[in-house]
Amino acid sequence: MHLPDTPAEEAVAAELAAPAGFRPALGPAYASALPGARAAVLTRLWRALACEPLPWVERRERGSTGLALRLVSGARLEGPLPDPYATAPYVTELLLDGRPYRHAAGLVSALGVAHGEEFAAELDGSTASLALSRAGRPAGPDREPRTTWEWEQRIVDGHPYHPNCRSRPGFTVAEQLAYAPEHRPRVTLGLAAVPIAECLVAGDWPECWREAGRILVPVHPWQAEHVLKLGGPPGPELGPGPSAHPLMALRTLSPADGGAHVKTALSTRLTSSVRDISVYSVETAAAVSAFAQSLAERLDGRLHITRTLGAVTAHTPDLAAVLREPPEAYADTGAGERVLPVAALALTHYARSAPWRAGFARLALSVCLRALDLGVALEAHGQNLLVVLAADGIPRRLVYRDLADIRISPARLAHHGLPVPPLSGRLITDDVTALRRKLFGSLVAGALGSTAGSAAALGADLAAAEPDLPRTADTEALLTGPLPAKALALMRLSPGVPGDQWAELDNPLALS
Structure with missing residues (x-):
């Protein structure tokens, strides 16, 4: 032993x-x-x-x-x-x-x-x-x-x-x-009762989570015990909420009885970030969701973006929640379609098939590069990006969830005659490097790389997909330059430096 x-x-x-x-x-x-x-x-x-x-x-x-x-x-x-x-x-x-x-x-x-x-x-x-x-x-x-x-x-x-x-x-x-999701538990959420006057609400907060002039905010039990100290005076009352299955994000859960996924605040550092929910995210939730739906309509049905149904915060990142449409809403289960997070593809036999991976890379790259050209850089890593598989395993469409960290370019939107959403703050940038880093670092160096499992396999996947990609300056940069990836260790060793830091990886196409 x-x-x-x-x-x-x-x-x-x-x-x-x-x-x-x-x-x-x-x-x-x-x-x-x-x-x-x-x-x-x-x-x-x-x-x-x-x-x-x-x-x-x-x-x-x-x-x-x-x-x-x-x-x-x-x-x-x-x-x-x-x-x-x-x-x-x-x-x-x-x-x-x-x-x-x-x-x-x-x-x-x-x-x-x-x-x-x-x-x-x-x-x-x-x-x-x-x-x-x-x-x-x-x-x-x-x-x-x-x-x-x-x-x-x-x-x-x-x-x-x-x-x-x-x-x-x-x-x-x-x-x-x-x-933790890998231990396959059911988690019973709490519901913190907060006076409506003390809450910021976006979208349609469900009536079942309202009572007598108060908003019932879903709270993760770990957060309730360790951060909010709920359940006793002088804080908000805490009642029992739904039983739910934790997803790979741990603080986002799928209710056992179905319905909207619940993203809760969890004020501890998992991997790189503290997983609370900023007031800014709640303030912008409805506008970003509506904008994302309009974007998806321009992508020929190949990309669905889960809607943010409602969001609430008690004006603190420690007590907030987001209700999000489940990805399964975009699969025809009667026809045998399934929705898998891209992070799970490495567990399937599909990832061992070079032709299958090339087809998936072709779908993911063509859709996400088109979205980038229109003006939106998705953070399409293996957790946020899901794929709809036909009954025979063919990748048909993409589903994207969690709009909290996308980047939107007003200049690119205007170039294509698209309306610019009424937003400001960190989601908005016209910086080409920032836009490309957001997409390339998450999708290529992250989701596609981990599905392929090696530089040689990823290079082969990119080479097979390349002829069908949109011919844009972004595509040219992706295929010819080094690939950006978050400098994950450097970020943890630089606590005084805000924001992301980046590394440049050798482009695996050189191996193909």
Whole structure:
């Protein structure tokens, strides 16, 4: 049996061993999952170290079998040749001045860089939580999911490239088992009763969540306990809400009785961001949703965008919620159509078929590049982007959800004679680099890359799709230049720098 040997690994093992009566059989499975989890997080970290513009990396020396990083401290870090699009763990050990490191957290601590200890603690937690997630997978063969939420709960490993793929600070083991989608729980939401005068409401908030001059705001139970301290004076009353299935975003849930998906505030940092809901997002929700519907109408039925049905905030990002149309609304289930999040495609046999992947890449790129040309950059990563599959598995249409972080170009809209929505703030930009980074970084370096699973496979997919793509300046930039990707580790090591930071990855078309 593999033993835990870091603080986070030991803490999870201790909680599993405690006589609390929950999932006692997970202890041995957790220990067995630790080596694989360590390699998975170390592989993601090596991608960042090898590719991101880290200020303490002086130069990179590429050999025939490996890569060496010369650090400004004079140290030398060695590892295998990196594949920035690989999803299978291929790094089990890195050498720092000849000393082997098999734990991402231990390596970052040894590097001695600014904010490294905080990042190392996150990596330790990510590794332990990933092992716990893998330990919770059902033993033996598992039937194919029948619903979109079941597909989402099959995604055990989280973000395919982020070293903090399973970082869940503030969650105990019991809370991960109770709330995390990969453990397949049902979560009972709370309903916080807030006077209407103290709320900002957008769209149509349902009558069933209104009572006696108050708005009932759905609240995640973790948020209620740890952040809002609801249920007692002097805060809002908290009553029982619907039972729901957590989706891969964890704080967004699909009610067990059907209906709108519920996006809740969860004020803790998962991967890179704190998952609260800004007042700005609620203020703009209705206008952005209406604008997005008008955009979808110009894309020949190949893209559907889930409508924001209603949004509410008690004028704080910690107490807010969004109701969103479920993606299944855009599938003809009677004809055998299914809707899968793109992040789940790697779990299917389709991802192992080069012709299928090429067809999917052709659909996704042609639709999203056309939207970009019209003036909208979608953040089309594997969580936000879903695909409608015909009964025979052919990708037919795309569904996009969560409009909170798209980018809209007034100049491009005007160029095409399209109305500019009445919006301002962070969603609005005409900066070409920002627009392309938003789409290319999420769709190509993210969704398509993780579906392909390697640089060579992604390059082949792009080459096969290229003849059918719209001939625009954006397409030319995509096919000929380096690919942008969020510098995920650099962002965690730069807490004082606001906004996204970026790396440039080798364009995999060069391998085709």
